[in-house]
Amino acid sequence: KAGVTQTPRYLIKTRGQQVTLSCSPISGHRSVSWYQQTPGQGLQFLFEYFSETQRNKGNFPGRFSGRQFSNSRSEMNVSTLELGDSALYLCASSQKKRGGLETQYFGPGTRLLVL
Amino acid sequence: AQKITQTQPGMFVQEKEAVTLDCTYDTSDPSYGLFWYKQPSSGEMIFLIYQGSYDQQNATEGRYSLNFQKARKSANLVISASQLGDSAMYFCAMREIGSQGNLIFGKGTKLSVKP
Numbered sequence: 001k002a003g004v005t006q007t008p009r010y011l012i013k014t015r016g017q018q019v020t021l022s023c024s025p026i027s028g029h030r031s032v033s034w035y036q037q038t039p040g041q042g043l044q045f046l047f048e049y050f051s052e053t054q055r056n057k058g059n060f061p062g063r064f065s066g067r068q069f070s071n072s073r074s075e076m077n078v079s080t081l082e083l084g085d086s087a088l089y090l091c092a093s094s095q096k097k098r099g100g101l102e103t104q105y106f107g108p109g110t111r112l113l114v115l
Numbered sequence: 116a117q118k119i120t121q122t123q124p125g126m127f128v129q130e131k132e133a134v135t136l137d138c139t140y141d142t143s144d145p146s147y148g149l150f151w152y153k154q155p156s157s158g159e160m161i162f163l164i165y166q167g168s169y170d171q172q173n174a175t176e177g178r179y180s181l182n183f184q185k186a187r188k189s190a191n192l193v194i195s196a197s198q199l200g201d202s203a204m205y206f207c208a209m210r211e212i213g214s215q216g217n218l219i220f221g222k223g224t225k226l227s228v229k230p
Contacts (some may be wrong), residue, residue, distance in 0.1 A: 033218070043206065043220040056217055088158055092218075101148035101167060101210055104218060106160035 001027055004093050004107035012113045018079040021110045025072050025093030032074040033104060034066060037088040046089075049074055050096075078112075086114045118142060119207055119221035127227050128197045135182070136192040136224045138207030146212035149190040151181065154204040154223070163205075166190055194226075202228045 005024045013019050025032050034046040045058040049068035066076040072093075078085055088111050092104035120139045128134040140149065151163040166174045166181045174181040182191040194201055207221045 035218075042222050043208075043218075045217045045219075048217065056214065058217070090158075090160060092160070101146070101212060103150065103162055103165055105162055106152070108157065108159040111158065 004091060004105055006089075006091050006107040006110050008110060009108060010111050010113075012115065013081050014115050015081055015083060017081050018077065019081060019112060020075055020077045021089055021091075021112075023074045023076075023091030023093075023107060025074070025091075026095075026105055029093035029095045029105075030072050031094045031096060031102070032068055032072065033092045033094070034074070034076050035090045035092065036060075037090060037109075038084075038086070043090075046076065081114045083114050086112060088112075118219045119209055121207055121221035121224050123224045124222075125225040125227070127229055128194075128201075130199060130228055130230050131196055133193060133195045134197055134226065136194070136205050136207075136226065138190045138192065138221060140188050140190060140207070140209050142188075142209065142211055144211040144213055148210050149181070149183070150208040150210070150218065151179070151190075151192045152206045152208060153201075154206060156203070160206070164192065197228045199228050199230060202226060 007022045031050045033048040037043045047057045052068045063079045068074045088109045090109045092106045094102040094104045118141050147168045149166045153161045164176045164179045166183045173183050178195045180193045204223045206223045208218045
């Protein structure tokens with residue numbers, strides 16, 4: 001089975017721009033979660049989607065949004081980019097089982113640099 | 116309150132020796148899962164091992180084993196017969212049954228394997 005894929009892998013943007021990141025989950029996985037990783041804050045949960053519905057959201061401003069399509073692919077969008085948005089954005093997919101404690105499998109990440 | 120604590124920012128181990136990476140956690144939820152991930156310099160988070168709060172036996176996956184002490188709220192990762200390719204960041208993570216998609220990560224331990 002192919003793993004989680006994320007595009008693009010690297011991105012450079014300037015302040016004020018907006019960006020869209022894409023994530024394709026493992027085939028058969030319907031849950032997709034997004035995380036932001038920075039040296040200062042570590043790994044932080046952004047949001048989780050299941051069956052095209054956002055089920056949970058982390059403590060991030062409204063500039064961060066996402067969606068999931070009927071094929072379980074997901075996108076996240078960051079509007080009005082700030083320097084502090086520079087980070088590695090990781091997407092993870094999981095298959096519903098074990099009563100909600102299913103393992104999340106991560107993609108290679110998108111490295112975003114905001115100048 | 117920090118829910119996952121990894122007290123070792125960095126560790127060195129000789130090739131072919133065993134090493135233990137510490138992780139303590141805090142939760143009031145009786146049902147939770149504990150995960151260990153490896154992150155090489157490329158950025159991808161690689162799932163290593165899972166332990167459920169109700170599991171009676173310690174989890175093992177190849178050279179990885181988890182020393183789960185529920186009363187002490189610790190879930191240490193043991194890597195046997197270290198290899199040069201084990202050099203990476205290692206993250207302990209927890210997910211509570213009530214959270215949707217939200218993995219809570221520790222700050223990580225950087226493991227360096229010496230030849």
